[in-house]
Amino acid sequence: MKTIHVALLGLGTVGSGTFEVIMERQKDVFVHKVGADILVKTILVRHPDKYRSVVPDGVQLTADINDVLNDPAIDIVVEVMGGIEPAKTYILQALAAGKSVVSANKDLIAVAGREIYAAAAKAGKDFMFEAAAMGAIPIVHPLMEGLSANHIQEIVGIMNGTTNYILSKMAAEGWSYDQALTEATRLGYAEADPTADVEGYDAGRKVAILANLAFHCPAVFDDVYIEGITKVSAVDIAFASRFGYVIKLLGIADQQEDGVALRVYPALIDKSHPLASVNDSFNAAFVRGDAVDEAMFYGRGAGKLPTASAVVGDVIDIARNIVCGCEGRLGDNTFASCHFLPIDEVKSSFFVRLSVKDTSGVLAQIGQAFGDADVSIAQVVQDTIADSDLADLVIITHAVKERNFRRALAAVLATDVVQAEESVIRVYGDVR
Amino acid sequence: MKTIHVALLGLGTVGSGTFEVIMERQKDVFVHKVGADILVKTILVRHPDKYRSVVPDGVQLTADINDVLNDPAIDIVVEVMGGIEPAKTYILQALAAGKSVVSANKDLIAVAGREIYAAAAKAGKDFMFEAAAMGAIPIVHPLMEGLSANHIQEIVGIMNGTTNYILSKMAAEGWSYDQALTEATRLGYAEADPTADVEGYDAGRKVAILANLAFHCPAVFDDVYIEGITKVSAVDIAFASRFGYVIKLLGIADQQEDGVALRVYPALIDKSHPLASVNDSFNAAFVRGDAVDEAMFYGRGAGKLPTASAVVGDVIDIARNIVCGCEGRLGDNTFASCHFLPIDEVKSSFFVRLSVKDTSGVLAQIGQAFGDADVSIAQVVQDTIADSDLADLVIITHAVKERNFRRALAAVLATDVVQAEESVIRVYGDVR
Numbered sequence: 070m071k072t073i074h075v076a077l078l079g080l081g082t083v084g085s086g087t088f089e090v091i092m093e094r095q096k097d098v099f100v101h102k103v104g105a106d107i108l109v110k111t112i113l114v115r116h117p118d119k120y121r122s123v124v125p126d127g128v129q130l131t132a133d134i135n136d137v138l139n140d141p142a143i144d145i146v147v148e149v150m151g152g153i154e155p156a157k158t159y160i161l162q163a164l165a166a167g168k169s170v171v172s173a174n175k176d177l178i179a180v181a182g183r184e185i186y187a188a189a190a191k192a193g194k195d196f197m198f199e200a201a202a203m204g205a206i207p208i209v210h211p212l213m214e215g216l217s218a219n220h221i222q223e224i225v226g227i228m229n230g231t232t233n234y235i236l237s238k239m240a241a242e243g244w245s246y247d248q249a250l251t252e253a254t255r256l257g258y259a260e261a262d263p264t265a266d267v268e269g270y271d272a273g274r275k276v277a278i279l280a281n282l283a284f285h286c287p288a289v290f291d292d293v294y295i296e297g298i299t300k301v302s303a304v305d306i307a308f309a310s311r312f313g314y315v316i317k318l319l320g321i322a323d324q325q326e327d328g329v330a331l332r333v334y335p336a337l338i339d340k341s342h343p344l345a346s347v348n349d350s351f352n353a354a355f356v357r358g359d360a361v362d363e364a365m366f367y368g369r370g371a372g373k374l375p376t377a378s379a380v381v382g383d384v385i386d387i388a389r390n391i392v393c394g395c396e397g398r399l400g401d402n403t404f405a406s407c408h409f410l411p412i413d414e415v416k417s418s419f420f421v422r423l424s425v426k427d428t429s430g431v432l433a434q435i436g437q438a439f440g441d442a443d444v445s446i447a448q449v450v451q452d453t454i455a456d457s458d459l460a461d462l463v464i465i466t467h468a469v470k471e472r473n474f475r476r477a478l479a480a481v482l483a484t485d486v487v488q489a490e491e492s493v494i495r496v497y498g499d500v501r
Numbered sequence: 502m503k504t505i506h507v508a509l510l511g512l513g514t515v516g517s518g519t520f521e522v523i524m525e526r527q528k529d530v531f532v533h534k535v536g537a538d539i540l541v542k543t544i545l546v547r548h549p550d551k552y553r554s555v556v557p558d559g560v561q562l563t564a565d566i567n568d569v570l571n572d573p574a575i576d577i578v579v580e581v582m583g584g585i586e587p588a589k590t591y592i593l594q595a596l597a598a599g600k601s602v603v604s605a606n607k608d609l610i611a612v613a614g615r616e617i618y619a620a621a622a623k624a625g626k627d628f629m630f631e632a633a634a635m636g637a638i639p640i641v642h643p644l645m646e647g648l649s650a651n652h653i654q655e656i657v658g659i660m661n662g663t664t665n666y667i668l669s670k671m672a673a674e675g676w677s678y679d680q681a682l683t684e685a686t687r688l689g690y691a692e693a694d695p696t697a698d699v700e701g702y703d704a705g706r707k708v709a710i711l712a713n714l715a716f717h718c719p720a721v722f723d724d725v726y727i728e729g730i731t732k733v734s735a736v737d738i739a740f741a742s743r744f745g746y747v748i749k750l751l752g753i754a755d756q757q758e759d760g761v762a763l764r765v766y767p768a769l770i771d772k773s774h775p776l777a778s779v780n781d782s783f784n785a786a787f788v789r790g791d792a793v794d795e796a797m798f799y800g801r802g803a804g805k806l807p808t809a810s811a812v813v814g815d816v817i818d819i820a821r822n823i824v825c826g827c828e829g830r831l832g833d834n835t836f837a838s839c840h841f842l843p844i845d846e847v848k849s850s851f852f853v854r855l856s857v858k859d860t861s862g863v864l865a866q867i868g869q870a871f872g873d874a875d876v877s878i879a880q881v882v883q884d885t886i887a888d889s890d891l892a893d894l895v896i897i898t899h900a901v902k903e904r905n906f907r908r909a910l911a912a913v914l915a916t917d918v919v920q921a922e923e924s925v926i927r928v929y930g931d932v933r
Binding site for chain 1: 518522526527533534536631637638639642643646647648649650651652717773775778779780783785790791792793794795796797798799800801804806807809810811812813814816817818821822825826827829830831832834836837
């Protein structure tokens with residue numbers, strides 16, 4: 070019976086979850102599932118002494134990457150240290166040393182994915198990264214395998230648990246953004262510095278990675294237009310609800326007429342859409358393809374054991390490849406090139422809330438200004454604001470290129486009936 | 502450049518969808534995805550003359566299976582003819598002749614899966630059947646691969662589109678079962694003879710197949726307890742809604758204390774559960790595992806191109822195995838044995854609607870009868886029935902073994918205040 074040896078780079082939350090799944094939870098079943106045993110042989114950590122008491126004898130702790138790279142017994146390197154460097158160098162060195170690699174590092178793959186895919190292909194080894202896209206949710210492998218008979222037209226998802234928790238609570242409990250963020254921090258859903266989550270960077274990295282797989286072109290983080298949720302207000306959520314929508318932070322990658330559009334922003338989404346009922350810290354990716362029609366994948370986007378589920382799933386996949394002598398089986402999927410649209414060129418509908426003078430003829434004047442700029446209005450609600458001579462005017466437009474919308478909005482704001490632009494939020498999908 | 506040759510057994514809806522995806526939609530991309538070209542070489546049909554005009558020259562039409570089995574150029578046999586025989590014989594012969602096989606045939610796999618898995622393992626070839634479980638939804642491969650680092654505790658799903666359409670319309674439009682079935686037939690969602698769908702047999706086959714993968718044990722259709730939806734009434738749906746539930750036809754496979762329970766029945770499910778918002782003809786499978794926590798897979802359970810998406814996904818998977826010389830890579834996953842619980846031994850909560858005499862003390866008497874039989878009541882609603890001296894008494898119990906519930910119900914029915922048992926429907930999950 071062959072034994073496949075794994076090295077972990079890092080023993081933080083995901084690393085210790087990975088260790089637990091390999092060495093305890095799945096210990097006795099690898100032989101049935103893989104036809105070989107799987108063991109963690111070596112763990113790279115900065116301070117080996119700190120971990121000696123929590124790691125069983127027989128597992129090597131080291132601070133020296135050469136103990137991994139130069140050990141011919143190590144078949145699979147699992148990078149769960151995070152960050153760009155030295156993670157990137159270690160991954161490339163491991164591939165060059167003839168080891169297959171699993172990584173959960175979305176920061177790295179979103180900027181250097183293509184270089185690593187190419188290095189893996191050149192080495193004839195596997196580079197797998199299921200955990201880097203949507204955490205525990207199987208989406209990387211379905212895109213490369215189960216859905217590979219499709220031309221993917223669109224992936225839209227709720228790709229960040231922290232922001233989904235915040236928006237879910239604002240909608241369900243009527244909390245303000247600040248209240249919801251405070252509670253998310255208290256529960257450990259938000260980090261002390263929540264910037265990467267609430268500004269949409271985390272979701273943006275996932276959009277870049279998923280676009281690689283869906284459209285086979287080398288998208289990177291910088292190709293993704295990003296807006297966070299810090300400006301979303303309880304008032305907007307309430308208005309959205311009256312129109313039949315919820316507000317979610319969406320990551321979207323789709324094929325438009327002129328190119329591929331990649332973006333992350335808060336958006337109104339119809340309450341009947343399957344993504345609309347994805348609540349709390351859950352994530353989901355909704356996929357449209359020419360054959361499959363619509364499919365959705367839902368689950369935990371983060372967490373110790375959920376992320377380890379994806380990491381060890383990849384370890385098992387590679388172990389099966391090793392057993393049957395076919396590492397590198399999936400190859401490099403980024404064989405195409407894409408034109409990425411700047412946000413100005415992307416088509417959406419828009420939700421606009423303006424504070425306007427509460428007099429007759431306002432709607433006619435604003436409607437005229439939008440119409441003159443070729444922006445067509447789908448729905449309007451006007452609400453008097455108590456104890457003022459102002460009203461909230463909320464408009465949902467039909468789909469229009471962002472550049473044209475911005476030009477129209479400037480004209481609207483220049484009319485003498487508009488007091489202020491309160492919010493502009495994009496609307497996902499067709500407007501009724 | 503290698504060319505991988507496929508034979509189709511059958512050219513019905515799924516067969517022609519498969520042909521379209523291989524020969525038209527994916528034609529130019531196989532070389533990038535697989536490193537080889539893929540072509541349909543031969544199609545087995547009963548009457549080749551009938552199809553000559555719709556199949557391009559160069560594709561062989563034959564009524565003789567030996568033209569497939571004895572052609573050494575054919576690498577992959579795709580069985581989309583349906584039925585038990587001759588499909589089963591052809592699949593076993595193809596494996597024995599050294600060809601890998603894809604099948605969309607749930608009727609067959611739900612009764613003879615284990616025999617075919619073993620034959621494939623013996624031949625060192627692949628037998629793949631993604632389309633047989635949930636149509637277009639990737640669930641077979643995620644269970645065998647992406648989620649393989651889990652001990653699966655439960656799969657619960659909406660596994661039949663026809664019945665989900667019927668129940669969705671009954672809930673949303675207030676239609677009767679007969680009205681909804683008529684509309685489903687008109688739209689082509691229900692077949693002329695809807696028995697296999699509405700009686701739950703189709704969903705039952707999927708439960709058996711998924712249990713093979715989740716629990717690694719050879720479940721067959723006969724191991725699944727099955728009830729259909731023909732007795733579900735608009736009244737029950739309305740009462741369920743008042744308690745915060747919808748009624749869905751659920752397929753459930755779970756590990757209980759004493760064994761594995763496999764069943765299909767209409768059940769109340771909490772409105773906040775992700776499955777509750779799976780509507781119309783969509784399907785979904787919700788999975789709980791020890792590492793992944795919760796995951797859900799949603800999409801089309803049937804249809805020409807959606808089913809072809811799954812079939813051709815398997816063809817691509819096998820083609821990759823052929824290119825790297827590792828057919829049979831996944832092996833036979835049914836390495837364990839399970840004890841399947843008879844329905845009497847399965848634990849559920851129950852929704853019971855009784856017509857009772859509309860007098861005081863009724864609830865006390867019925868509560869006493871349930872209590873004496875150790876069945877604990879979670880919720881009760883009593884509604885006077887207009888123009889009668891009767892009331893609808895609706896009770897939801899806490900979880901109890903089915904045998905104990907039936908014993909308690911018999912005692913309740915024997916009291917002099919109960920006029921009739923109107924309906925008994927199980928409740929999925931924990932009751933509040």
